[in-house]
Amino acid sequence: MSILRKDPITGRWVILIEERRRSRRHFPHQYREHHEEKECPFCEGKEHLTPPEILAFRDKNTKPNTPGWRLRVVPDKSPILRVESELDSQGSGMYDTMNGLGAHEIVIENNIHNAAFDTMSVKMIKDIFLAYQQRITDLAKDIRLKYMLIIKNFGAGAGAVMPFHHPHSHLVAYPFIPHVPKAECDGAKIYWKYHNRCIYCDMVAQELNNPNERIIYSNEDFVMLAPFASRFPYEMWIIPLKHSHIFSADDTLFESLALTFKEFIIRMNAVLSIPPYNLVIHSAPLSDEFAEFYHWHIEIRPRINLAAGFEWGSGTYINAIFPETAAKELREVEIKSDDIY
Template sequence: MSELRWDPLKKTWVIITLERGRRPRDFMNDRKQVNMTVCPFCYGREDKTPREIFAIRTDGSRPNTPGWKVRVIPNKYPVLRIEGELEKRGVGIYDAMNGIGAHEVVIETPDHDRSLAELAPAEITDVLKAYRARLLDLRKDPRFRYILLFKNHGVEAGAAIPHSHTQIIAVPITPNLTATELSVCQEYYKKKERCLFCDLLAQEREDRRRIIRDDGNFVVFAPYASRFPFEVRIAPARHSHDFALMADHELSALAEALKDALLRMRSVLRDPPYNFLLHTSPLMHLRLGKPGYWGSIPYDFHWHIDLVPRLTNNAGFEWGTGFFMNSTPPEEAARFMRAVDLSMSL
């Protein structure tokens, strides 16, 4: 019999279709490929992109030249632009504002043919340091309310350029999905004076069935109400509300956990397309008339990363109800991923 599961963090119902029980091989389809004659993100083609905003260089090389390990540039075709004013206004019963924000690209490696999973932990640490640097810089702009850092791996996941990269978009409003998580965490803390996510982690670590990896620093697990087959969540074991406040040694530990999770996913599902989503603290700028807006976030919110393999498509039922249907129970997904012999994947 199928099972309905409630996600207290995202306030969504998920239908786990237990009787279908799809295994990894059921999702192994040939992936679409993008053929490029000239990749603008490759080493030595720095003149093909907008001028860099940030880079990690160890050889003293000049900006916008070779010598970089990680490079951050403005998106050449941004969905939101940093120049201008918001100019909030009413349009009858509707609301509108100018498309103000920021849209950046983090080029994770000079090597066109290496994915994030194939980078060494030290190289992934550099990528994470670039994430941290850009979050700290963008949050200085009082027009922004939230910064989403995400990665599309594979055409099916939305990657138009195959060279491994991450995108960062700063928006002048708090997205509904983010606001839901923040509100849920805030209400839970008001009632219990505990972090909801910390309680979820404690329960998962005691149960163990959905744990994929737990080194005491970061917990990698399949969420109880996973919306998608083989969905993975990574979170710091200790309470932490803001990714951007992570110290270097913590980023190094996260790099190990992230590489481990990506290699297991690649092994089990034959390098699936996936989305990487960083859920971290919103920008806590003072807002007129709202002196305590999100003021409890350091105590009640817990940052985390979602890795979502793009193995299925939403159809009429999902769009019509907001429910998700998952044909692989998270306990089974975690079991398959734990069983991977990583020595065969390196």
């Protein structure tokens, strides 16, 4: 059970969860016990250890929640938000609260326990995007849901709460627009009002004019770059060249996006020796009002430094690696076609 509370000063919603993994609390500085690989609930044959599947790509003639799948989507066992019957919004003096209505699903990306984007085939990665698309389309039918976020946390240093390495990502549907995408929407809307152009389209055009500055990689459909005001060392953005506000709108791009994922993981692992990382897909909120000025994209943050109190206290990031330096190192990684296919 979770409760949403809104900070009346900044307008930022916070999700408070009482029961989340209360039986055994883990703090990042604590020793995390070693889990046997055989205990992994995301492996084939352990389907009974997860809630029943919502979606699976599986062999014909296999039954739900049995082996024979290559990808499964299940509800999170300890969801941060869950599908409730009613959205219950209340005021208490100056404070606003809501119940934790929403959805929290786990995409088990592969049946291979220690697979990662560099070892998965392009087809396997494409399947992950197709699963996201199907789940987003389904959840979007619930008009109480306002925003969907796809997040991947890889490695203990990236805040992955599961103590095992089975490749998975989270899909969270919120009953409000979270602070970070909202700030992006607001900024993009102001730019569009003044210029009548999408700020992301303009940014991509300008960056491609100087391919030796912050561009890491590009193909016919996507550009990968180190952002001008990079907040974290080796922060990377993947932006589609064709304007679109919704990630799930065009699945003809998924093969090309899968290729781009192979590029990012191989380059990042080569430069940073397989770091923990966070990856997020920023798509527009579930409303057409964002179609003209918002442009979906992916942000990747390798977790190689510890955020200090400066950032927490001020919201201003301090980054010791210039994006131009990061882009040069990542761009110069030599990739053979064997690495990709």
